Amino acid sequence: MLFRLGTYWLALAAGAAVWLAGARRSQPVSRADHRRFDRIAPIYDALIPAPLRDRLAERKMDVVARALGPDAEGALGLDLGCGQGRHAAIVQRHGARVVGLDGAFAQALAARRRIERAAAADARALPFRPETFDFIYSANVLHHLPGREEQRRAAAELWRSLKPGGRFILHEINVANPLFRFYMGYVFPILREIDTGEEWWIAPGDFEELGLPPPLALEQYTFLPDFLPEWMARALRPLERRLEQSRWRGYGAHYSAVFRKPAP
Structure with a gap:
Protein backbone atom coordinates (compact mmCIF):
# COMPACT_ATOMS: atom_id res chain seq x y z
CA MET A 1 0.00 0.00 0.00
CA LEU A 2 2.80 2.42 0.88
CA PHE A 3 4.52 1.70 -2.42
CA ARG A 4 1.30 2.33 -4.36
CA LEU A 5 0.66 5.60 -2.54
CA GLY A 6 4.24 6.66 -3.11
CA THR A 7 3.96 5.94 -6.82
CA TYR A 8 0.76 7.96 -6.97
CA TRP A 9 2.32 11.06 -5.47
CA LEU A 10 5.48 10.71 -7.55
CA ALA A 11 3.38 10.55 -10.70
CA LEU A 12 1.16 13.42 -9.62
CA ALA A 13 4.09 15.65 -8.66
CA ALA A 14 5.98 14.93 -11.88
CA GLY A 15 2.92 15.56 -14.00
CA ALA A 16 2.15 18.85 -12.27
CA ALA A 17 5.74 20.03 -12.56
CA VAL A 18 5.93 19.30 -16.27
CA TRP A 19 2.53 20.87 -16.85
CA LEU A 20 3.54 24.06 -15.06
CA ALA A 21 6.78 24.14 -17.01
CA GLY A 22 4.72 24.38 -20.19
CA ALA A 23 5.28 20.94 -21.66
CA ARG A 24 3.61 20.51 -25.04
CA ARG A 25 0.85 17.93 -25.18
CA SER A 26 0.27 15.77 -28.23
CA GLN A 27 -1.83 17.21 -31.02
CA PRO A 28 -5.49 16.21 -30.62
CA VAL A 29 -5.70 13.67 -33.43
CA SER A 30 -7.68 10.45 -33.52
CA ARG A 31 -6.15 7.38 -31.93
CA ALA A 32 -6.79 5.56 -35.21
CA ASP A 33 -5.05 8.36 -37.17
CA HIS A 34 -1.58 7.07 -38.02
CA ARG A 35 -0.38 10.53 -39.00
CA ARG A 36 0.57 11.23 -35.40
CA PHE A 37 3.05 8.36 -35.48
CA ASP A 38 4.33 9.50 -38.87
CA ARG A 39 4.93 12.92 -37.31
CA ILE A 40 6.84 11.64 -34.27
CA ALA A 41 8.84 9.01 -36.19
CA PRO A 42 12.05 11.12 -36.23
CA ILE A 43 12.05 11.35 -32.42
CA TYR A 44 10.26 8.09 -31.61
CA ASP A 45 13.29 6.20 -30.32
CA ALA A 46 14.13 9.03 -27.92
CA LEU A 47 10.67 9.34 -26.35
CA ILE A 48 11.31 6.60 -23.78
CA PRO A 49 14.59 6.63 -21.81
CA ALA A 50 16.95 4.18 -23.51
CA PRO A 51 17.73 1.95 -20.49
CA LEU A 52 14.04 1.38 -19.73
CA ARG A 53 13.11 1.06 -23.41
CA ASP A 54 15.76 -1.56 -24.08
CA ARG A 55 15.10 -3.49 -20.87
CA LEU A 56 11.36 -3.70 -21.58
CA ALA A 57 11.96 -4.69 -25.19
CA GLU A 58 14.24 -7.56 -24.14
CA ARG A 59 11.80 -8.69 -21.47
CA LYS A 60 8.79 -8.69 -23.76
CA MET A 61 10.61 -10.53 -26.52
CA ASP A 62 11.87 -13.06 -23.99
CA VAL A 63 8.20 -13.93 -23.44
CA VAL A 64 7.86 -14.44 -27.20
CA ALA A 65 10.97 -16.64 -27.34
CA ARG A 66 9.77 -18.78 -24.43
CA ALA A 67 6.31 -19.12 -25.99
CA LEU A 68 7.89 -20.48 -29.18
CA GLY A 69 10.57 -22.60 -27.54
CA PRO A 70 12.55 -24.73 -29.99
CA ASP A 71 9.98 -23.95 -32.70
CA ALA A 72 11.41 -20.43 -33.00
CA GLU A 73 14.12 -21.57 -35.43
CA GLY A 74 12.84 -20.81 -38.93
CA ALA A 75 9.35 -19.81 -37.76
CA LEU A 76 7.61 -16.99 -39.63
CA GLY A 77 6.22 -14.26 -37.39
CA LEU A 78 4.39 -10.96 -37.65
CA ASP A 79 5.22 -7.94 -35.51
CA LEU A 80 1.85 -6.16 -35.53
CA GLY A 81 2.58 -2.49 -34.93
CA CYS A 82 6.32 -2.90 -35.35
CA GLY A 83 7.28 0.71 -34.72
CA GLN A 84 10.91 1.05 -35.76
CA GLY A 85 11.73 -2.65 -35.68
CA ARG A 86 13.41 -2.90 -32.29
CA HIS A 87 11.33 -5.86 -31.08
CA ALA A 88 11.55 -7.73 -34.39
CA ALA A 89 15.35 -7.45 -34.42
CA ILE A 90 15.47 -9.09 -30.98
CA VAL A 91 13.17 -11.95 -31.99
CA GLN A 92 15.24 -12.64 -35.09
CA ARG A 93 18.24 -13.34 -32.87
CA HIS A 94 16.35 -16.50 -31.81
CA GLY A 95 16.29 -17.77 -35.39
CA ALA A 96 12.80 -16.66 -36.36
CA ARG A 97 11.89 -14.70 -39.48
CA VAL A 98 9.80 -11.61 -38.73
CA VAL A 99 7.69 -9.37 -40.93
CA GLY A 100 7.10 -5.91 -39.46
CA LEU A 101 3.80 -4.15 -40.04
CA ASP A 102 2.86 -0.67 -38.86
CA GLY A 103 0.00 1.68 -39.62
CA ALA A 104 2.40 4.61 -39.96
CA PHE A 105 4.45 4.63 -43.16
CA ALA A 106 7.34 6.55 -41.57
CA GLN A 107 7.58 3.99 -38.77
CA ALA A 108 7.63 1.04 -41.18
CA LEU A 109 10.28 2.79 -43.27
CA ALA A 110 12.43 3.35 -40.19
CA ALA A 111 11.99 -0.31 -39.20
CA ARG A 112 13.83 -1.33 -42.37
CA ARG A 113 17.02 -0.06 -40.77
CA ARG A 114 16.77 -3.02 -38.37
CA THR A 132 0.25 -17.33 -42.97
CA PHE A 133 2.16 -16.95 -39.70
CA ASP A 134 3.51 -19.36 -37.10
CA PHE A 135 3.32 -16.61 -34.49
CA ILE A 136 2.14 -13.03 -34.13
CA TYR A 137 2.88 -10.55 -31.38
CA SER A 138 1.71 -7.03 -30.67
CA ALA A 139 3.50 -4.75 -28.21
CA ASN A 140 1.45 -1.85 -26.80
CA VAL A 141 -0.47 -1.37 -30.05
CA LEU A 142 -4.11 -2.44 -29.81
CA HIS A 143 -5.00 0.15 -27.18
CA HIS A 144 -4.50 2.83 -29.85
CA LEU A 145 -7.51 1.56 -31.83
CA PRO A 146 -10.61 3.68 -31.13
CA GLY A 147 -12.99 1.36 -29.32
CA ARG A 148 -13.72 -2.28 -28.61
CA GLU A 149 -15.26 -2.93 -32.02
CA GLU A 150 -12.09 -1.80 -33.80
CA GLN A 151 -10.01 -3.90 -31.42
CA ARG A 152 -12.21 -6.92 -32.14
CA ARG A 153 -11.68 -6.40 -35.86
CA ALA A 154 -7.92 -6.37 -35.38
CA ALA A 155 -8.05 -9.46 -33.15
CA ALA A 156 -10.14 -11.31 -35.75
CA GLU A 157 -7.68 -10.37 -38.48
CA LEU A 158 -4.61 -11.51 -36.61
CA TRP A 159 -6.38 -14.74 -35.63
CA ARG A 160 -7.27 -15.32 -39.31
CA SER A 161 -3.62 -14.79 -40.29
CA LEU A 162 -2.30 -17.22 -37.67
CA LYS A 163 -1.70 -20.88 -38.47
CA PRO A 164 -3.54 -23.53 -36.42
CA GLY A 165 -1.38 -24.28 -33.41
CA GLY A 166 0.29 -20.88 -33.76
CA MET A 184 -1.06 6.65 -18.25
CA GLY A 185 -4.17 8.79 -18.56
CA TYR A 186 -2.84 12.12 -17.27
CA VAL A 187 0.93 12.13 -16.79
CA PHE A 188 2.42 9.97 -19.56
CA PRO A 189 0.69 11.94 -22.37
CA ILE A 190 2.29 15.11 -20.99
CA LEU A 191 5.76 13.62 -20.64
CA ARG A 192 5.71 11.73 -23.97
CA GLU A 193 3.96 12.05 -27.34
CA ILE A 194 3.18 8.37 -27.80
CA ASP A 195 -0.25 8.35 -26.15
CA THR A 196 -3.02 10.93 -25.94
CA GLY A 197 -4.65 9.98 -22.63
CA GLU A 198 -7.75 8.65 -24.43
CA GLU A 199 -6.59 5.09 -25.11
CA TRP A 200 -8.88 2.05 -24.93
CA TRP A 201 -6.93 -0.07 -22.45
CA ILE A 202 -7.21 -3.84 -22.66
CA TYR A 221 5.63 -7.00 -14.35
CA THR A 222 7.26 -3.55 -14.00
CA PHE A 223 6.49 -1.25 -11.08
CA LEU A 224 8.87 1.66 -11.64
CA PRO A 225 7.56 4.68 -13.59
CA ASP A 226 9.52 5.71 -16.66
CA PHE A 227 10.32 9.22 -15.40
CA LEU A 228 12.70 7.96 -12.67
CA PRO A 229 16.36 8.74 -13.30
CA GLU A 230 18.33 5.62 -14.17
CA TRP A 231 20.39 5.68 -10.95
CA MET A 232 17.20 5.61 -8.90
CA ALA A 233 15.65 2.89 -11.07
CA ARG A 234 18.76 0.73 -10.60
CA ALA A 235 18.58 1.19 -6.83
CA LEU A 236 14.90 0.23 -6.74
CA ARG A 237 15.13 -2.71 -9.14
CA PRO A 238 15.63 -5.34 -6.39
CA LEU A 239 12.41 -4.11 -4.78
CA GLU A 240 10.69 -4.26 -8.14
CA ARG A 241 11.78 -7.88 -8.65
CA ARG A 242 10.41 -8.78 -5.23
CA LEU A 243 7.08 -7.14 -6.05
CA GLU A 244 6.92 -9.07 -9.33
CA PRO A 264 -8.16 -28.79 -36.14
Whole structure:
Protein backbone atom coordinates (compact mmCIF):
# COMPACT_ATOMS: atom_id res chain seq x y z
CA MET A 1 0.00 0.00 0.00
CA LEU A 2 2.80 2.42 0.88
CA PHE A 3 4.52 1.70 -2.42
CA ARG A 4 1.30 2.33 -4.36
CA LEU A 5 0.66 5.60 -2.54
CA GLY A 6 4.24 6.66 -3.11
CA THR A 7 3.96 5.94 -6.82
CA TYR A 8 0.76 7.96 -6.97
CA TRP A 9 2.32 11.06 -5.47
CA LEU A 10 5.48 10.71 -7.55
CA ALA A 11 3.38 10.55 -10.70
CA LEU A 12 1.16 13.42 -9.62
CA ALA A 13 4.09 15.65 -8.66
CA ALA A 14 5.98 14.93 -11.88
CA GLY A 15 2.92 15.56 -14.00
CA ALA A 16 2.15 18.85 -12.27
CA ALA A 17 5.74 20.03 -12.56
CA VAL A 18 5.93 19.30 -16.27
CA TRP A 19 2.53 20.87 -16.85
CA LEU A 20 3.54 24.06 -15.06
CA ALA A 21 6.78 24.14 -17.01
CA GLY A 22 4.72 24.38 -20.19
CA ALA A 23 5.28 20.94 -21.66
CA ARG A 24 3.61 20.51 -25.04
CA ARG A 25 0.85 17.93 -25.18
CA SER A 26 0.27 15.77 -28.23
CA GLN A 27 -1.83 17.21 -31.02
CA PRO A 28 -5.49 16.21 -30.62
CA VAL A 29 -5.70 13.67 -33.43
CA SER A 30 -7.68 10.45 -33.52
CA ARG A 31 -6.15 7.38 -31.93
CA ALA A 32 -6.79 5.56 -35.21
CA ASP A 33 -5.05 8.36 -37.17
CA HIS A 34 -1.58 7.07 -38.02
CA ARG A 35 -0.38 10.53 -39.00
CA ARG A 36 0.57 11.23 -35.40
CA PHE A 37 3.05 8.36 -35.48
CA ASP A 38 4.33 9.50 -38.87
CA ARG A 39 4.93 12.92 -37.31
CA ILE A 40 6.84 11.64 -34.27
CA ALA A 41 8.84 9.01 -36.19
CA PRO A 42 12.05 11.12 -36.23
CA ILE A 43 12.05 11.35 -32.42
CA TYR A 44 10.26 8.09 -31.61
CA ASP A 45 13.29 6.20 -30.32
CA ALA A 46 14.13 9.03 -27.92
CA LEU A 47 10.67 9.34 -26.35
CA ILE A 48 11.31 6.60 -23.78
CA PRO A 49 14.59 6.63 -21.81
CA ALA A 50 16.95 4.18 -23.51
CA PRO A 51 17.73 1.95 -20.49
CA LEU A 52 14.04 1.38 -19.73
CA ARG A 53 13.11 1.06 -23.41
CA ASP A 54 15.76 -1.56 -24.08
CA ARG A 55 15.10 -3.49 -20.87
CA LEU A 56 11.36 -3.70 -21.58
CA ALA A 57 11.96 -4.69 -25.19
CA GLU A 58 14.24 -7.56 -24.14
CA ARG A 59 11.80 -8.69 -21.47
CA LYS A 60 8.79 -8.69 -23.76
CA MET A 61 10.61 -10.53 -26.52
CA ASP A 62 11.87 -13.06 -23.99
CA VAL A 63 8.20 -13.93 -23.44
CA VAL A 64 7.86 -14.44 -27.20
CA ALA A 65 10.97 -16.64 -27.34
CA ARG A 66 9.77 -18.78 -24.43
CA ALA A 67 6.31 -19.12 -25.99
CA LEU A 68 7.89 -20.48 -29.18
CA GLY A 69 10.57 -22.60 -27.54
CA PRO A 70 12.55 -24.73 -29.99
CA ASP A 71 9.98 -23.95 -32.70
CA ALA A 72 11.41 -20.43 -33.00
CA GLU A 73 14.12 -21.57 -35.43
CA GLY A 74 12.84 -20.81 -38.93
CA ALA A 75 9.35 -19.81 -37.76
CA LEU A 76 7.61 -16.99 -39.63
CA GLY A 77 6.22 -14.26 -37.39
CA LEU A 78 4.39 -10.96 -37.65
CA ASP A 79 5.22 -7.94 -35.51
CA LEU A 80 1.85 -6.16 -35.53
CA GLY A 81 2.58 -2.49 -34.93
CA CYS A 82 6.32 -2.90 -35.35
CA GLY A 83 7.28 0.71 -34.72
CA GLN A 84 10.91 1.05 -35.76
CA GLY A 85 11.73 -2.65 -35.68
CA ARG A 86 13.41 -2.90 -32.29
CA HIS A 87 11.33 -5.86 -31.08
CA ALA A 88 11.55 -7.73 -34.39
CA ALA A 89 15.35 -7.45 -34.42
CA ILE A 90 15.47 -9.09 -30.98
CA VAL A 91 13.17 -11.95 -31.99
CA GLN A 92 15.24 -12.64 -35.09
CA ARG A 93 18.24 -13.34 -32.87
CA HIS A 94 16.35 -16.50 -31.81
CA GLY A 95 16.29 -17.77 -35.39
CA ALA A 96 12.80 -16.66 -36.36
CA ARG A 97 11.89 -14.70 -39.48
CA VAL A 98 9.80 -11.61 -38.73
CA VAL A 99 7.69 -9.37 -40.93
CA GLY A 100 7.10 -5.91 -39.46
CA LEU A 101 3.80 -4.15 -40.04
CA ASP A 102 2.86 -0.67 -38.86
CA GLY A 103 0.00 1.68 -39.62
CA ALA A 104 2.40 4.61 -39.96
CA PHE A 105 4.45 4.63 -43.16
CA ALA A 106 7.34 6.55 -41.57
CA GLN A 107 7.58 3.99 -38.77
CA ALA A 108 7.63 1.04 -41.18
CA LEU A 109 10.28 2.79 -43.27
CA ALA A 110 12.43 3.35 -40.19
CA ALA A 111 11.99 -0.31 -39.20
CA ARG A 112 13.83 -1.33 -42.37
CA ARG A 113 17.02 -0.06 -40.77
CA ARG A 114 16.77 -3.02 -38.37
CA ILE A 115 14.81 -5.70 -40.24
CA GLU A 116 14.59 -6.68 -43.89
CA ARG A 117 10.82 -6.87 -44.28
CA ALA A 118 8.55 -4.09 -43.03
CA ALA A 119 5.49 -2.49 -44.57
CA ALA A 120 2.63 -0.12 -43.75
CA ALA A 121 -0.89 -1.53 -43.37
CA ASP A 122 -3.92 -1.35 -41.10
CA ALA A 123 -4.20 -3.94 -38.32
CA ARG A 124 -7.93 -4.18 -39.04
CA ALA A 125 -7.37 -5.30 -42.65
CA LEU A 126 -4.18 -7.35 -42.79
CA PRO A 127 -2.83 -7.93 -46.33
CA PHE A 128 -2.06 -11.62 -45.78
CA ARG A 129 -3.63 -14.91 -46.73
CA PRO A 130 -5.29 -16.95 -43.99
CA GLU A 131 -2.96 -19.03 -41.81
CA THR A 132 0.25 -17.33 -42.97
CA PHE A 133 2.16 -16.95 -39.70
CA ASP A 134 3.51 -19.36 -37.10
CA PHE A 135 3.32 -16.61 -34.49
CA ILE A 136 2.14 -13.03 -34.13
CA TYR A 137 2.88 -10.55 -31.38
CA SER A 138 1.71 -7.03 -30.67
CA ALA A 139 3.50 -4.75 -28.21
CA ASN A 140 1.45 -1.85 -26.80
CA VAL A 141 -0.47 -1.37 -30.05
CA LEU A 142 -4.11 -2.44 -29.81
CA HIS A 143 -5.00 0.15 -27.18
CA HIS A 144 -4.50 2.83 -29.85
CA LEU A 145 -7.51 1.56 -31.83
CA PRO A 146 -10.61 3.68 -31.13
CA GLY A 147 -12.99 1.36 -29.32
CA ARG A 148 -13.72 -2.28 -28.61
CA GLU A 149 -15.26 -2.93 -32.02
CA GLU A 150 -12.09 -1.80 -33.80
CA GLN A 151 -10.01 -3.90 -31.42
CA ARG A 152 -12.21 -6.92 -32.14
CA ARG A 153 -11.68 -6.40 -35.86
CA ALA A 154 -7.92 -6.37 -35.38
CA ALA A 155 -8.05 -9.46 -33.15
CA ALA A 156 -10.14 -11.31 -35.75
CA GLU A 157 -7.68 -10.37 -38.48
CA LEU A 158 -4.61 -11.51 -36.61
CA TRP A 159 -6.38 -14.74 -35.63
CA ARG A 160 -7.27 -15.32 -39.31
CA SER A 161 -3.62 -14.79 -40.29
CA LEU A 162 -2.30 -17.22 -37.67
CA LYS A 163 -1.70 -20.88 -38.47
CA PRO A 164 -3.54 -23.53 -36.42
CA GLY A 165 -1.38 -24.28 -33.41
CA GLY A 166 0.29 -20.88 -33.76
CA ARG A 167 0.92 -18.46 -30.91
CA PHE A 168 -0.32 -14.92 -30.41
CA ILE A 169 1.53 -12.93 -27.76
CA LEU A 170 -0.16 -9.75 -26.56
CA HIS A 171 1.89 -7.16 -24.68
CA GLU A 172 -0.18 -4.38 -23.13
CA ILE A 173 -0.29 -1.79 -20.37
CA ASN A 174 -1.84 -3.10 -17.16
CA VAL A 175 -4.23 -0.52 -15.73
CA ALA A 176 -5.55 -2.76 -12.95
CA ASN A 177 -3.48 -0.55 -10.66
CA PRO A 178 -5.44 2.73 -10.40
CA LEU A 179 -2.17 4.61 -9.94
CA PHE A 180 -0.82 3.44 -13.28
CA ARG A 181 -4.20 4.17 -14.88
CA PHE A 182 -3.89 7.72 -13.54
CA TYR A 183 -0.29 7.95 -14.74
CA MET A 184 -1.06 6.65 -18.25
CA GLY A 185 -4.17 8.79 -18.56
CA TYR A 186 -2.84 12.12 -17.27
CA VAL A 187 0.93 12.13 -16.79
CA PHE A 188 2.42 9.97 -19.56
CA PRO A 189 0.69 11.94 -22.37
CA ILE A 190 2.29 15.11 -20.99
CA LEU A 191 5.76 13.62 -20.64
CA ARG A 192 5.71 11.73 -23.97
CA GLU A 193 3.96 12.05 -27.34
CA ILE A 194 3.18 8.37 -27.80
CA ASP A 195 -0.25 8.35 -26.15
CA THR A 196 -3.02 10.93 -25.94
CA GLY A 197 -4.65 9.98 -22.63
CA GLU A 198 -7.75 8.65 -24.43
CA GLU A 199 -6.59 5.09 -25.11
CA TRP A 200 -8.88 2.05 -24.93
CA TRP A 201 -6.93 -0.07 -22.45
CA ILE A 202 -7.21 -3.84 -22.66
CA ALA A 203 -7.32 -5.61 -19.31
CA PRO A 204 -6.94 -9.39 -18.99
CA GLY A 205 -10.66 -9.49 -18.21
CA ASP A 206 -11.36 -8.09 -21.70
CA PHE A 207 -9.88 -11.00 -23.67
CA GLU A 208 -13.20 -12.78 -24.17
CA GLU A 209 -14.82 -9.55 -25.36
CA LEU A 210 -12.12 -9.30 -28.04
CA GLY A 211 -12.85 -12.84 -29.20
CA LEU A 212 -9.68 -14.31 -27.73
CA PRO A 213 -9.56 -17.62 -25.83
CA PRO A 214 -8.23 -17.88 -22.28
CA PRO A 215 -4.45 -17.35 -22.37
CA LEU A 216 -1.98 -20.18 -21.91
CA ALA A 217 0.15 -17.88 -19.76
CA LEU A 218 -0.09 -14.40 -18.26
CA GLU A 219 2.87 -12.46 -16.86
CA GLN A 220 2.58 -9.11 -15.08
CA TYR A 221 5.63 -7.00 -14.35
CA THR A 222 7.26 -3.55 -14.00
CA PHE A 223 6.49 -1.25 -11.08
CA LEU A 224 8.87 1.66 -11.64
CA PRO A 225 7.56 4.68 -13.59
CA ASP A 226 9.52 5.71 -16.66
CA PHE A 227 10.32 9.22 -15.40
CA LEU A 228 12.70 7.96 -12.67
CA PRO A 229 16.36 8.74 -13.30
CA GLU A 230 18.33 5.62 -14.17
CA TRP A 231 20.39 5.68 -10.95
CA MET A 232 17.20 5.61 -8.90
CA ALA A 233 15.65 2.89 -11.07
CA ARG A 234 18.76 0.73 -10.60
CA ALA A 235 18.58 1.19 -6.83
CA LEU A 236 14.90 0.23 -6.74
CA ARG A 237 15.13 -2.71 -9.14
CA PRO A 238 15.63 -5.34 -6.39
CA LEU A 239 12.41 -4.11 -4.78
CA GLU A 240 10.69 -4.26 -8.14
CA ARG A 241 11.78 -7.88 -8.65
CA ARG A 242 10.41 -8.78 -5.23
CA LEU A 243 7.08 -7.14 -6.05
CA GLU A 244 6.92 -9.07 -9.33
CA GLN A 245 7.17 -12.31 -7.37
CA SER A 246 4.72 -11.25 -4.68
CA ARG A 247 0.95 -11.23 -4.43
CA TRP A 248 1.14 -7.62 -5.70
CA ARG A 249 2.39 -8.68 -9.13
CA GLY A 250 -1.09 -8.17 -10.59
CA TYR A 251 -0.54 -4.43 -10.16
CA GLY A 252 2.53 -4.28 -12.40
CA ALA A 253 2.49 -1.70 -15.20
CA HIS A 254 2.85 -4.21 -18.04
CA TYR A 255 1.54 -7.66 -18.87
CA SER A 256 2.17 -10.29 -21.54
CA ALA A 257 -0.44 -12.89 -22.46
CA VAL A 258 0.23 -15.95 -24.62
CA PHE A 259 -2.60 -17.45 -26.70
CA ARG A 260 -2.68 -20.54 -28.90
CA LYS A 261 -4.88 -20.97 -31.96
CA PRO A 262 -6.43 -24.44 -31.72
CA ALA A 263 -5.35 -26.98 -34.29
CA PRO A 264 -8.16 -28.79 -36.14
